[in-house]
Amino acid sequence: MPTPTRKILLGTLVIALIGGGIWWLNRPAANKSTGSAAVPVRVVQVLQQDVPSYTHGIGAVLSLHSVMIRPQIDGILTEIRVNEGQTVKTGDLLATLDDRSIKASLDLAKAQLGQNQAQLQVALIDLKRYQLLSVDNGVSRQTLDQQQALVNQLKASAQGNQATIAAAQVQLSYTQIHSPVTGRVGIRTVDAGNFLRVSDTQGLFSVTQIDPIAVEFSLPQQQLPMLHDLLAAKDPARVKAFIGNADSSGTQLGEGRLSLIDNQVSATTGTIKVKAQFDNPKQTLWPGQLVNVEIQTGLVQNALVVPPQVVQRGLDNYFVYRVSGDTVETVPVQLVFQDTELSIITGVSPGDTLVSDGQSRLKPGSRVEVLSEPTAVQVQP
Numbered sequence: 001m002p003t004p005t006r007k008i009l010l011g012t013l014v015i016a017l018i019g020g021g022i023w024w025l026n027r028p029a030a031n032k033s034t035g036s037a038a039v040p041v042r043v044v045q046v047l048q049q050d051v052p053s054y055t056h057g058i059g060a061v062l063s064l065h066s067v068m069i070r071p072q073i074d075g076i077l078t079e080i081r082v083n084e085g086q087t088v089k090t091g092d093l094l095a096t097l098d099d100r101s102i103k104a105s106l107d108l109a110k111a112q113l114g115q116n117q118a119q120l121q122v123a124l125i126d127l128k129r130y131q132l133l134s135v136d137n138g139v140s141r142q143t144l145d146q147q148q149a150l151v152n153q154l155k156a157s158a159q160g161n162q163a164t165i166a167a168a169q170v171q172l173s174y175t176q177i178h179s180p181v182t183g184r185v186g187i188r189t190v191d192a193g194n195f196l197r198v199s200d201t202q203g204l205f206s207v208t209q210i211d212p213i214a215v216e217f218s219l220p221q222q223q224l225p226m227l228h229d230l231l232a233a234k235d236p237a238r239v240k241a242f243i244g245n246a247d248s249s250g251t252q253l254g255e256g257r258l259s260l261i262d263n264q265v266s267a268t269t270g271t272i273k274v275k276a277q278f279d280n281p282k283q284t285l286w287p288g289q290l291v292n293v294e295i296q297t298g299l300v301q302n303a304l305v306v307p308p309q310v311v312q313r314g315l316d317n318y319f320v321y322r323v324s325g326d327t328v329e330t331v332p333v334q335l336v337f338q339d340t341e342l343s344i345i346t347g348v349s350p351g352d353t354l355v356s357d358g359q360s361r362l363k364p365g366s367r368v369e370v371l372s373e374p375t376a377v378q379v380q381p
Contacts, residue, residue, distance in 0.1 A: 037367075038326070038367040038368055038369040039358060039361045039362055039366055039367065039368050039369065040358060040368075040369045040371050041321075041323075041328075041355045041356075041357060041358035041359075041362070041368045041369070041370060041371065042355070042356050042357035042358060042370070042371050042372055043323055043353050043354060043355055043356060043370055043372070044306060044307060044310060044353075044354055044356045045351055045352065045353055045354075046304050046305070046306055046348050046349065046350050046351060046352045046354060047304070047305045047306070047350065048302055048303070048304055048305070048350035049302075049303065049305060050299055050300065050301050050302065050303065051299070051300045051303040051305060051337075051342070051344060052296050052298070052299050052300075053296070053297050053298045053299070053300060053337070054294050054295060054296055054297060055219065055223065055294075055295055055297050056292065056293065056294050056295075057217040057218060057219050057274075057292075057293045057295075058217060058218075058290065058291075058292060058293065059215045059216055059217025059218075059241070059290075059291055059292075059293045060215070060216055060217070060288065060289070060290055060291075061213060061214070061215050061241075061285045061286060061287055061288060061289040061290075061291060062213070062214045062215065062216050062275075062287060063183070063208045063209050063210070063213060063214070063287040064209050064212060064213060064214055064277070065180075065181040065183065065208075065209040066181075066183070066206060066207070066208040066209065066287065067179075067180050067181055067183075067206065067207050067208075068203040068205075068206045069094060069095070069177060069179075069203050069204045069205055069206065069207060070198075070200070070203040070204065071097060071174070071177070071196040071197070071198060071200070071204075072174040072198060073097065073102075073171055073174045073175065073198065074195070074196065074197050074198060075097035075098045075099075075101075075175065075195070075196060076097060076098040076193065076194070076195050076196070077095060077096075077097055077190060077191075077192050077193065077194050077195075077196050077204070078096050078097060078098050078192060078193075079095060079096045079192055080094070080095045080188065080191075080192050080204070081093050081094055081095060081096070082094050082095075082185050083185065084185055084186070084187055084188050084205070085184065085185060086184070086185045087182075087183070087184050087185075088179045088182065088183065088184075088185060088207060089179065089182045090179055090180065090181055090182050091178050091179065092178065092179045093176060093177070093178055094177045094178060094179055094185075094204075094207075095176075095177045095204060096175060096176050096177070097174070097175040097176075097177075097196065098175070099172055099175035099176075102168060102171045102172045102175060103172060105168050105171075106165060106168035106169060106172060109161055109164040109165045109168055110161075110165055112161045112164070113158060113161035113162060113164075113165060116154055116157045116158045116161055117158055119154050120151065120154035120155060120157075120158055123147065123150050123151045123154050124151055126147055127144075127147045127148060127150075127151050130143060130144045130147050131144065177204075179207050180207070181207055181209050182209060183207045183208045183209040183210060184207070184208055184209075184210050185205055185206075185207055186205045186206040186207070186208060187205060188204065188205045189202055189203065189204065189205060190202070190203075190204050208287055210280055210283050210285075210286075210287070211279065211280040211281055211283065212277055212278060212279050212280055213277075213278050213280045213285050213287070214256075214259070214275050214276065214277050214278065215239070215241050215256065215275070215276050215278060215285070215291060215293060216273055216274070216275045217273070217274055217275075217276075217293045218266075218269070218271040218272065218273055218274070219271060219272060219274055219295075220270065220271055220272075221265045221270050221271060221272055223272075223297075224261070224265070224272055226297055227258070227261050227272075227274060228261070230258055230295075230297065231258050231259075231260075231261060236257045236258045236259070237257070237258045237295055237296050237297065238255060238256075238257060238295070238296045239255070239256050239257065239258055239276035239278075239293060239294070239295045239296075240252055240254070240255050240256075240293070240294045240295075241253045241254050241255075241256070241278065241285060241291040241292070241293055242291060242292045242293075242294065243291060243292070244292065245292060250292065253284040253285050253291060254278040254279070254280060254284055254285050255278070256276045256277050256278030256279070257276060257277060258274065258275075258276050258295065259275050259276055259277040260274070260275040261273075261274055261275075262274070262275075274295075276293070276295070300336075300337070300344060303336070303337075303344045304344065304345055304346060304348060304349075304350065305342050305343070305344060306320070306342070306343050306345060306354060306356075307341075307342065307343070307356055308338055308339070308340065308341070308342065308343045309356055309357065310343065310354050310355070310356050311333065311335055311338070311343050311345060312359055314332075317332050317333075317334075318332070318333050318334065318335050318345070319331060319332050319333060320333055320345070320347075320348065320354045320355070321354060321355035321359055321362055322348065322352055322353065322354055322355075323353040323354070323355065323368060323370070326367055326368060326369075327365055327366060327367055327368065328355060328362055328364070328365070328366055328368055329364055329365070330364050331347060331348055332347055333345040333346060333347035333348060334346045334347055355368070
């Protein structure tokens with residue numbers, strides 16, 4: 001049997017266990033009163049500004065003037081006056097052909113003209129004399145008519161000589177090949193000393209205009225009314241050309257203006273060709289180059305701008321988490337526009353602080369801990 005002392009110890013232990021259980025059941029609810037831990041989030045501010053809208057396409061760089069230099073007469077190429085890659089201006093002498101035969105033909109035609117003019121002068125004097133004699137029947141009517149016919153014949157011969165001279169002068173001009181445009185000389189395909197024929201399909205070289213230059217691209221036919229408006233505007237729409245994407249990862253090659261809409265839509269692709277003209281003083285755009293094109297189609301004024309990750313998709317609508325004190329609330333918004341860089345929304349006010357990172361752990365009324373000062377997304381015009 002247990003001794004009295006052991007009974008006292010057992011009783012004390014039972015009392016302690018009962019007291020500990022009562023304390024556990026009635027422990028202070030400190031955590032309950034203080035709520036759950038704050039959720040760390042990053043925030044941004046709603047920015048109000050004008051936002052340009054764009055459409056994109058893929059285009060090819062085209063020269064406004066590109067000429068293949070070919071001979072217009074048969075002859076020996078005596079000299080090439082320019083180098084490959086050289087920039088030339090309109091009217092610069094590019095090459096010369098052997099002109100000796102044409103010069104000889106020209107001299108012969110001039111000599112024949114001089115001979116006919118001398119004969120015509122004598123015939124005119126005789127005709128005048130016969131006309132005076134015919135008044136008193138000094139010469140027969142037949143003699144007068146014959147002299148008149150001779151004068152007309154010599155006049156026609158002189159006109160023929162003049163035409164021959166003009167034709168020879170044209171042929172002589174073809175022996176000197178001048179640049180029809182301002183541009184850059186391409187790779188030479190023929191050397192001096194070769195005999196050239198008009199029927200040759202291969203030219204001497206090309207001259208291609210580099211500045212200004214054009215970019216041709218295609219857009220869906222649904223954008224045709226918008227393109228008409230952009231082209232008819234006082235200041236035609238700006239067009240930018242890029243290597244790579246039209247963002248920070250791409251390289252902008254130039255900025256031009258919309259200049260032309262093709263006169264028909266492609267029946268096979270449902271697209272319409274559009275052309276823009278670029279100033280190209282640094283020659284960053286090159287004929288035949290493929291580029292990405294960005295054309296400004298409009299301007300949304302006083303738009304409310306946030307980064308794309310701010311806007312959340314609900315069951316029936318879009319919403320954002322707005323910071324109010326140390327808690328958040330959900331605000332339904334309408335998504336006007338969205339791309340990889342920004343979203344335009346309505347339903348909030350400029351300067352509102354919205355959650356941009358950490359939304360997955362939030363619900364209305366959640367406590368938040370802001371990890372960084374609120375920033376505003378910047379939009380380049």
